[in-house]
Amino acid sequence: xxxxKLQRLFTVNPSIEGPKFxxxxxxxxxxxxxxxxxxxxxxxxxxxxxxxxxxxxSMDPRFYxxxxxxxxxxxxxxxxxxxxxxxxxxxxxxxINKLLYMYVRYxxxxxxxxxxxxxxxRNPASWSVMIGGFAKAGNYTNCFETFREYIKSGEHLxxxxxxxxxxxxxxxxxxxxxxxxxxxxxxxxxHKNTFVCVALVDMYAKCGIIDDARKLFDIMPERDLTxxxxxxxxxxxxxxxxxxxxxxxxxxxxxxxxxxxxMVTIVNACAKLGAMHKxxxxxxxxxxxxxxxxVILGTAMIDMYAKCGSIDSARQVFDEMPxxxxxxxxxMISAYGYHGQGQKxxxxxxxxxxxxxxxxxxxFLSLLYACSHSGLVKDGLQIxxxxxxxxxxxxxxxxxxxMVDLLGRAGRINEAFTMxxxxxxxxxxxxxxxxxxxxxxxxxxxxxxxxxxxxxxxxPHNPSHCIMLSNIxxxxxxxxxxxKIRVQMNGKxxxxxxxxxxxxAHNTFYKFSSGDRTHCESNAIYEKLEGLIxxxxxxxxxxxxxxxxxDVSEEVKLGNLYAHSxxxxxxxxxxxxxxxxxxxxxxxxxxxxxxxxxxxxxxxxEGREIIVRDAKRFxxxxxxxxxxxxxW
DNA sequence: GTAGGGTTAG
Numbered sequence: 001x002x003x004x005k006l007q008r009l010f011t012v013n014p015s016i017e018g019p020k021f022x023x024x025x026x027x028x029x030x031x032x033x034x035x036x037x038x039x040x041x042x043x044x045x046x047x048x049x050x051x052x053x054x055x056x057x058s059m060d061p062r063f064y065x066x067x068x069x070x071x072x073x074x075x076x077x078x079x080x081x082x083x084x085x086x087x088x089x090x091x092x093x094x095x096i097n098k099l100l101y102m103y104v105r106y107x108x109x110x111x112x113x114x115x116x117x118x119x120x121x122r123n124p125a126s127w128s129v130m131i132g133g134f135a136k137a138g139n140y141t142n143c144f145e146t147f148r149e150y151i152k153s154g155e156h157l158x159x160x161x162x163x164x165x166x167x168x169x170x171x172x173x174x175x176x177x178x179x180x181x182x183x184x185x186x187x188x189x190x191h192k193n194t195f196v197c198v199a200l201v202d203m204y205a206k207c208g209i210i211d212d213a214r215k216l217f218d219i220m221p222e223r224d225l226t227x228x229x230x231x232x233x234x235x236x237x238x239x240x241x242x243x244x245x246x247x248x249x250x251x252x253x254x255x256x257x258x259x260x261x262x263m264v265t266i267v268n269a270c271a272k273l274g275a276m277h278k279x280x281x282x283x284x285x286x287x288x289x290x291x292x293x294x295v296i297l298g299t300a301m302i303d304m305y306a307k308c309g310s311i312d313s314a315r316q317v318f319d320e321m322p323x324x325x326x327x328x329x330x331x332m333i334s335a336y337g338y339h340g341q342g343q344k345x346x347x348x349x350x351x352x353x354x355x356x357x358x359x360x361x362x363x364f365l366s367l368l369y370a371c372s373h374s375g376l377v378k379d380g381l382q383i384x385x386x387x388x389x390x391x392x393x394x395x396x397x398x399x400x401x402x403m404v405d406l407l408g409r410a411g412r413i414n415e416a417f418t419m420x421x422x423x424x425x426x427x428x429x430x431x432x433x434x435x436x437x438x439x440x441x442x443x444x445x446x447x448x449x450x451x452x453x454x455x456x457x458x459x460p461h462n463p464s465h466c467i468m469l470s471n472i473x474x475x476x477x478x479x480x481x482x483x484k485i486r487v488q489m490n491g492k493x494x495x496x497x498x499x500x501x502x503x504x505a506h507n508t509f510y511k512f513s514s515g516d517r518t519h520c521e522s523n524a525i526y527e528k529l530e531g532l533i534x535x536x537x538x539x540x541x542x543x544x545x546x547x548x549x550x551d552v553s554e555e556v557k558l559g560n561l562y563a564h565s566x567x568x569x570x571x572x573x574x575x576x577x578x579x580x581x582x583x584x585x586x587x588x589x590x591x592x593x594x595x596x597x598x599x600x601x602x603x604x605x606e607g608r609e610i611i612v613r614d615a616k617r618f619x620x621x622x623x624x625x626x627x628x629x630x631x632w
Numbered sequence: 633g634t635a636g637g638g639t640t641a642g
Binding site: 097100101104124125126127128129130131132133158159160161162163164166167193194195196197198199201202224225226227228229230231232233259260261262263264265267268295296297298299300301302303325326327328329330331332333334335360361362363364365366368369372396397398399400401402403404405428429430431432433434435436437464615616 | 633634635636637638639640641642
């Protein structure tokens with residue numbers, strides 16, 4: 001139909017060629033795309049179009065502008081470019097800028113630059129399009145270089161260029177350049193522009209300078225939805241998701257209504273925090289505003305509920321979503337993984353394949369992770385082969401790490417080591433750490449030493465490697481070696497990250513550190529804990545001092561264990577969370593083995609469900625049994 | 633011609 005119409009038009013107007021032809025063709029295509037079926041309207045529009053072309057002089061640059069805008073292929077742009085050359089129109093700045101813009105839009109930066117380079121004169125738009133093009137393409141060197149030329153050229157700097165350049169600084173985490181651009185913005189009086197400020201806030205935040213980001217945010221003359229959203233996301237990214245929630249409320253109080261993007265940002269903050277009470281409130285808010293979430297928002301909500309400990313709510317959101325993509329499915333598979341439901345992850349993968357959703361690298365990573373955390377060694381090995389043989393996805397170091405973890409947890413240390421030796425991709429810290437952790441569980445001191453040496457070679461400054469090796473020596477009672485590492489660590493000024501646990505009660509979080517006495521009900525908490533441990537011992541709980549990692553006497557070891565942050569948090573949870581409700585606990589590190597046993601016995605003796613989110617996964621503990629199957 | 637969104641090993 002479309003072809004026919006074009007042919008007819010061409011017969012009526014044989015003079016139509018090049019850009020005019022493109023323009024007419026695109027317009028007709030547009031009419032077709034609009035589902036316009038009325039034949040008469042078609043005829044009418046077609047005739048208006050041809051009359052216009054006949055009446056307008058062919059040298060009018062406006063024609064070429066509209067023809068350019070209608071281009072659908074790079075080849076069309078090039079053909080118009082050639083026509084402009086022939087007609088001597090390459091001195092029209094507006095037209096060249098449009099051409100430049102189209103080259104950038106169709107990712108042909110070489111064409112764009114060769115045009116830009118030859119331009120006899122340029123205006124700020126020319127610079128901005130070229131620099132923005134380099135920025136979007138991730139061509140940092142050319143972006144900065146062209147920006148430098150722009151500044152040097154003495155041409156007026158308008159507001160459009162800066163955000164692109166700042167975004168590049170953000171992506172490269174180039175704080176030095178970022179500060180320089182900030183300085184330039186001041187110099188040209190553009191530092192109060194909202195677009196510039198938002199880009200700067202985002203840049204500082206992503207470079208880890210959250211204080212500078214916040215200062216800038218606080219003094220901004222006007223804050224729109226995007227500004228707030230950037231700041232809310234920045235807080236969550238810098239580890240202060242609680243502040244994100246505070247800002248979100250302030251934003252709403254200021255009269256702004258969150259859109260989908262800001263909802264996604266706050267949903268993420270909630271996921272980071274693991275705050276179930278907030279998750280429900282935000283879900284309600286989303287439901288009042290939208291009939292159903294879009295793919296991105298829905299996916300974020302699945303992740304939020306999963307990370308807040310409710311795999312059932314996550315699945316419900318998943319089931320109710322009108323549209324899902326590979327990321328949605330992968331998110332749900334990951335969720336089953338860190339909730340220790342490997343079998344469900346595998347089942348979901350089968351359904352996903354039946355639905356003809358093509359899995360990607362991350363889907364497989366989530367599957368392998370799920371297998372490793374549920375002890376499904378055979379399935380994991382099979383998935384690993386399937387990924388390569390059926391889907392032709394090459395494993396990267398993360399997939400190998402999962403495999404090493406899978407084999408290592410199952411005690412198949414030699415197989416894991418063979419895999420590491422034979423793999424063709426570069427080995428990193430994570431890979432060796434996974435292997436080292438397995439060596440530690442199975443007391444393979446010599447293998448552990450190999451791993452630790454590789455680790456310290458890759459990164460001599462990472463304290464956790466030193467701590468891990470010291471833990472292995474401690475477990476093997478090699479106290480001399482422990483002492484040596486401790487001395488090394490002191491010399492390097494490396495310290496162990498302190499363990500912290502939060503418990504959710506009275507719609508808020510209470511934080512505990514090891515041996516904490518800062519809570520106002522501290523005395524009662526210790527009393528509760530003491531009574532609890534007495535009760536537990538009667539039920540067969542024996543403190544496991546293997547997990548105390550200093551060379552101290554048994555008595556002192558017991559004392560340290562006794563006041564671990566998770567024990568204090570759970571004691572307080574028992575006091576303050578109403579009976580019948582689960583106790584929700586979040587720990588910044590992984591739960592130690594003794595605390596894990598403690599939690600299981602508490603769940604049995606007190607008849608309480610305890611949901612623990614540690615640095616890597618969830619433990620659902622009920623009636624003395626943990627969902628991780630003691631396998632974490 | 634300029635700013636903000638989802639999954640991922642240890």
